[in-house]
Amino acid sequence: MTGKEGRRMVKEIIEAVKKQGDEALRYYTEKFDGVRLDSFKVTETEIQEAYRNLDDSLLEIIREAIENIRLFHSKQKRDSWFMTNPDGTVLGQKVTPLDSAGVYVPGGTAAYPSSVLMNVIPAQVAGVERIAMVSPPSRDGVIPAGVLVAANELGVTEIYKAGGAQAVAALAYGTETIKPVDKIVGPGNIFVATAKREVFGDVDIDMIAGPSEIAVVADETARANEAAADLLSQAEHDPLSKCMLITTSQAFAEEVKLEVEKQLEDLPRKDIAKASIDQNGEFLVAETKEEAIRLVNELAPEHLELLVKDPFEWLGSIRHAGAIFMGRYSSEPVGDYFAGPNHVLPTSGTARFSSPLNVDDFTKKSSVIYYSKEAFEKNAGKIAEFARYEGLEAHARAIEERLKQGE
Structure with a gap:
């Protein structure tokens, strides 16, 4: 299927959900997920x-x-602020959480x-009152136990058995069962990503995510078996995943290549990981530390590992990376599941x-x-002059009406 055909199909699905609501959602769930549901909402x-x-x-x-993820995100919360000038002017910024969010x-x-935790928790910390979660059911009409438990542990009460472009459309425009939301977040396949792109503007979205990426920067202190394992941790996601090793040692690069081949042998997702390494894997040898940093900043990777002697010496020079994993014991999966920072990355x-x-x-x-x-009278003439320069006479008069004597 071509990109144009996929987009056309997604647009048809969205229009059907907008017009037919639950009926269309039920039809596409049966067509794509192989199960006909009487009810979409997950029960107690x-x-x-x-x-x-x-x-x-x-x-x-x-x-x-x-606990870890909530603690990290609690540090990100911003408060409204105001400043008062001597002339009585009050300026400020009011921070308001969104009313609702949909999590795919x-x-x-x-x-x-883990997707439940990473998408729901920052919304909760922000103060979003209503969170609706959708996830495609298996052929026996259920959502995996871990997903349901994670959602329940977070207090999510709206959980729906729906996936694909039809679920995105339901979150964006609503059906008889699912009320529309203000923002849709969460990863998905190409149809989900295309649907998010199509509904953007009617609702907000987090991002259009591409294949996963990792860049592992290693010096003479790194261990080839660990660097190889970290490259494969992303390669097993998708044949399109991008895995890059950057090192200043040709011998180390060759050693990591051999380790990758060795570890692939008994990897359950061997075919996927091998395709990723063969098609999108790169083993680069930089002449200097500075060249290695330049390569990183040009790549702007989703995940960056610094398997170097003193990663904090490198940190200040890194300008472009979604998440930076510092040192031997900060392997990428630490961030995926447990440490606290979000794993939804550019x-x-x-x-x-x-x-x-x-x-x-x-x-x-x-x-x-x-x-x-006092502040108005002091600045009114300046504002009116600025407005007239831009040819907006009504703007200027809106100011000057307030300056008329006796009023």
């Missing part, structure tokens, strides 16, 4: 069943991860409770101008302007 019985199907050890890990969690044959070089998903993504800012009589 299904949630309790999920708890019974989840190992107690994983439940405790999820709870600890929640990939599913079907896989389970991603891809495809967009780290040059964008940031990881954060609390600010779920708030909006309103400017506050109060002018006293």
Whole structure:
């Protein structure tokens, strides 16, 4: 299927959901997920069943991860602020959380409770009152236990069995069952990404994510087996994932190549990871530390690992990276699941101008302007002159009406 054909299909799905609501959502769920649902909303019985199907050890890990992620994001929260000038002018910024957010969690044959945590928690910290979560059901009509448990642990009460472009459309425009939201976040396949692009403007979205990326920078202190394992941690996501090693040693680069081949042998997702390495893997040898840094900043990778003697000496020179993992014990999966920073990161070089998903993504800012009589009279002439320079006479008169004597 070509990109044009995919976009046409997505637009058809969106229009159908806008016009037919739940009927279209039910039709496409049966067509793409292989199950016909009488009801989309997850019930309390299904949630309790999920708890019974989840190992107690994983439940405790999820709870600890929640604490870590919430603590990190709590540091990002901004307050409204105001300043008062001697002439009585009051200026400020009012920070307001969004009313609602929709979270898309990939599913079907896989389970991603980490996606629940990373997308829901910053919204909650921001103060979003209503969070609706959608995730595609398996052929037996259920959402994976880990996903349901993670959502319930966070207090999410709106959980719907719906996926694909049809779920994005439901979140954007609403159906009889799902009320529309103000912003849609969360990863998905090409149809989900295309749908998010199509609805943007009617609602906000987080980003259009590309294939996962990792750049591993290693010096003479690094271990080839660990660098190889970290490259493969991203290669197993998708054949299109990009994995790059940057080192100042040709011998080390060759050693990592051999380790990658060795570790691929018994990797469960070997075919995917091998395709990624073969098609998009790069092993670069830089002549100097400065050249290595230049390469990193040109790439602007989603994930950057600094497997170097003193990573903090490098940190100040790194300008473009979604997340920076410092030192041997900060392997990329530490950030994916547990440390606290968000794993929803800019891809495809967009780290040059964008940031990881954060609390600010779920708030909006309103400017506050109060002018006293003294401040107004002092500046009215300047404002009117500026307006007339731009040819906007009504703007100027709106100011001057207030200067008329006796009024």
